[in-house]
Amino acid sequence: MxxxxxxxxxxxxxxxxxxxxxxxxxxxxxxxxxxxxxxxxxxxxxxxxxxxxxxxxxxxxxxxxxxxxxxxxxxxxxxxxxxxxxxxxxxxxxxxxxxxxxxxxxxxxxxxxxxHPPSYSATGEEEDLFSRSGYLSLLGKVEKIQKVRMTMSDIPVLDLKMKCGERLLDVSLWRDEALSELHEGDNVHISHMRATILASGNAKLQSSNYTTIKIEEVEPVEQEVEVVGVTEIDDNCHLLTADDEIFVVPSEHYCGSIDDLIMELPMKIIVNHVNKRVVSVQTVN
Structure with a gap:
């Protein structure tokens, strides 16, 4: 050697x-x-x-x-x-x-x-996607996202399912990229991923040290809703509407007590949201 x-x-x-x-x-x-x-x-x-x-x-x-x-x-x-x-x-x-x-x-x-290694721009529907070497980049929609988990060595990992064309792909984002503000429904471009086959035989795309994440900007949608239930999950307020929709209000957009809010239910409000992620709230006169 x-x-x-x-x-x-x-x-x-x-x-x-x-x-x-x-x-x-x-x-x-x-x-x-x-x-x-x-x-x-x-x-x-x-x-x-x-x-x-x-x-x-x-x-x-x-x-x-x-x-x-x-x-x-x-x-x-x-x-x-x-x-x-x-x-x-x-x-x-x-x-x-x-x-x-x-x-x-x-x-x-x-x-x-x-x-600055090159990253092949893939559609996600290639038959040989998981037999390619090198890095690849994908544009797709976040279909399902799990909570960030920590490995035994205290490294955060975010697992999600990403739809590219007609194909649903498993993706794991590691370290800094695991803390990205991604939500279901987001259209996102993820670069420099590695296509891997796990010991279980499952195919998965994994982020690398060169990975960048860009979320497509979308104009907020204004919608009047009737809130019938509230709960707090991971410091975020979740609103249940009469139409059985769930809206998430980040902590920076609300203050006060959940108990006080419950006393006002049911209540009608106008929300501006992106994929049910609320960016502003107005009361209905």
Missing amino acids: AHPYSTPQKLALKCIQTRLIQKAGSFVRRGFKITIDTQHTSTVCALTDGSRAIYHKKNGSYPEFEEGASYILKNCTLSDRHGRLCLLVGRSTLKFRTAPLKISEEAERAAVELI
Whole structure:
């Protein structure tokens, strides 16, 4: 087996692009909610020596290398232990700025893909969806969503079912993405997921460190309803109407006591909502 580390006498390279990454370091459960406890900030650099794409990561908000600049390094180490070539910079490393290196577009693109990997745009209905390698992105509708759960290692996971075309897909969002404000009925674009087959044989899409979530903006609908029942779940007020519909009022949109509200039932109100998620309430004169 080849040694995973190498120490070139001299390494000339160019920094093609940098990226700031802010992710949760740890999570905590407070009451009914799981929240971020600590934050971790790091910077990554996409480097190349013209023939090899090289990855570098550093803790903090300031990258080790300047975007677009070329360098000559001495006393550095390269490692491919984690499936990609990584640059390790230590106290003895000497870093010299040098004249701009001529780098091909292909080499620059390969370097950028280390910190911004491509994600195939899928429809969700492909027959080979779960046999594809790499990352994929999907646009679909949230059909069913479960409560966020915590793993034994205190990592939050949000399981949901996403409808893409005529196909219903199981999706698990991990870590920061598990805390996204997603609701049933939302049209959402999720990038950089991995298609996996679990030990049980079930197929599932899983988020990655590169996943981004974008919820399609929808204009609120105004509707007059007659409220006949109320309850409080996870700090949110749930309203039951005479038409057997359930509307969720987030805690930031209501105040006071549920008991006081019960004394006024039944009552007619006008709600502005998105997929039964209330954004404002008006009383009916």
